[in-house]
Each structure stands twice: as structure tokens, then as C-alpha cells.
Amino acid sequence: MTTTELLLSHRSVRRYKEKEISQGVLERLIECGARASNTGNMQLYSVVVTRGEEERKALSQWHYGQGSTAPMYLTICADVNRYHLWCEQSGCDTPYGNLLWLLSATIDASLFAQNLCVAAEAEGLGFCYLGTVLYNAPEIGELLKLPKGVVPVITLSIGYADEEPAQSERLPLEGIVHEREYKAYSDDDIRRIHQLREEFPFNQEMVRQNGVRNLAELFTEKRYPRKQNEEISAKLEKYLKEQGFLG
Numbered sequence: 001m002t003t004t005e006l007l008l009s010h011r012s013v014r015r016y017k018e019k020e021i022s023q024g025v026l027e028r029l030i031e032c033g034a035r036a037s038n039t040g041n042m043q044l045y046s047v048v049v050t051r052g053e054e055e056r057k058a059l060s061q062w063h064y065g066q067g068s069t070a071p072m073y074l075t076i077c078a079d080v081n082r083y084h085l086w087c088e089q090s091g092c093d094t095p096y097g098n099l100l101w102l103l104s105a106t107i108d109a110s111l112f113a114q115n116l117c118v119a120a121e122a123e124g125l126g127f128c129y130l131g132t133v134l135y136n137a138p139e140i141g142e143l144l145k146l147p148k149g150v151v152p153v154i155t156l157s158i159g160y161a162d163e164e165p166a167q168s169e170r171l172p173l174e175g176i177v178h179e180r181e182y183k184a185y186s187d188d189d190i191r192r193i194h195q196l197r198e199e200f201p202f203n204q205e206m207v208r209q210n211g212v213r214n215l216a217e218l219f220t221e222k223r224y225p226r227k228q229n230e231e232i233s234a235k236l237e238k239y240l241k242e243q244g245f246l247g
Helices: 003-008 023-034 053-063 081-089 099-122 137-143 187-199 201-210 215-223 226-242
Strands: 045-050 072-079 126-130 150-159
Touching (some): 003 099, 023 045, 023 099, 045 053, 045 099, 053 072, 053 137, 072 081, 072 099, 099 150, 187 215, 201 215
Antiparallel strands (some): 045 072, 072 150
């Protein structure tokens, strides 16, 4: 399978076999992640590996049980702590505790994670990105003993798949590509771009089960409602201040 074919065949895996990932395979995946492009070759990320049964159970609760059958969680963090320690040791300023470097470190961590994920699929592993990491970042940070200058931004459950899930739908390219400049969307554009998602059988079933009018209402009223967004944002902002990224 070519790399292009591998990427186009991606599926999120949520059920895993009771099979451990060897240390050699794990190190190879992390090395692949570390070869990703990054800001100034500073590699402003760290990855915390969670493998033991009790440790996985403790972390799983902050992801609402997601990935609980996986033999391993990988929590990938934006990390300026390591750079600050090196700067201090070298008698230099420590200027990276701010929004610019939070975003830079988040980009670095994301590139690392994507390289690692592609390598994982090439090794015959499955994984799932857990968006809940930002919902409970302070609690996850406390559990993993993350110091000032380090925040969790991505969590992956990873292991050997015990399912063959259907592939999720994606927006058509016309919905995400803009030539020369950003194109204003017409009402017809928005309807056409989202038609596949609206007609996707799984989404239609979720709309029916939740008793909402359409897929947009499922997102805005059930999955990611305003009140929840604002509460999580406030908690996350407080945590980022405590971790030294926001004044």
C-alpha cells in the first residue's frame, strides 16, 4: 500500500485487541513523530505514555471512558518547559511563556502526532484521537504531573484493532480549498458542501435519536452547546494562566 492509499483509507479505531505494543514498535513510532517539521527545530512537545492497567483506568475517566480497551494512551503535550530549563542553564532569558509559543508548541505537537499516527497505521495499528483532552486539561495535567510550561493538547488511544469500522464522511474539496483568496460562501455553496454530511446514514440516525431538526442542531445543541463551550473555555484559560502561557 502506498502512503497515499494508507492516508485515504484511514479509519478511527475504538475497540482494540488484548495485545501489547512492543517497546521496539513504540520507539519506532515516536522516532517517526520526531522527524516531523517543527518550529525552529525546537521540538516544543513531549509525549506521556500510559500503559499500566491502573494508570490507563485513571486516565480513561478524564476521557469519559473513551479508548478504555486500548493497551496504551499517548498524551502529546505542548512543552516549553524543557526549553526554558536549557535557557536557564545557559544563562539566557526564558521568553517562551506566552500565546505565540503556546500556539507554536501546539503546532509542533500536532505535526509530531500526525507523523506518529501515519507510522502507526503502516505498522498495522489503529488509533483514535480523543478530543476530550481539552475538556479536562487541568485534571489530566495533574494526573500526569505536568510542570509549568507543559499542557496536554492531544490524546491518542492506540493498539491493534478489534473492529473494522466504516470510514467517516469528509467535506468535498470545494468546501475547503480557496484559490488565490478566501471565497465568500453563498447559501447554495453551504448547502451543497454539507449535503454529504446531512445525508450520511450514521448522521441521519443520530439526528433521529436525539430528536433534533438537523445535523447542525445536533452539534450546536447536543454535542458542543454554547454553555458547555464557555465553561470549558473558562477552565482552560485559567489552566493556561497557571501553566505560564497567558498573562
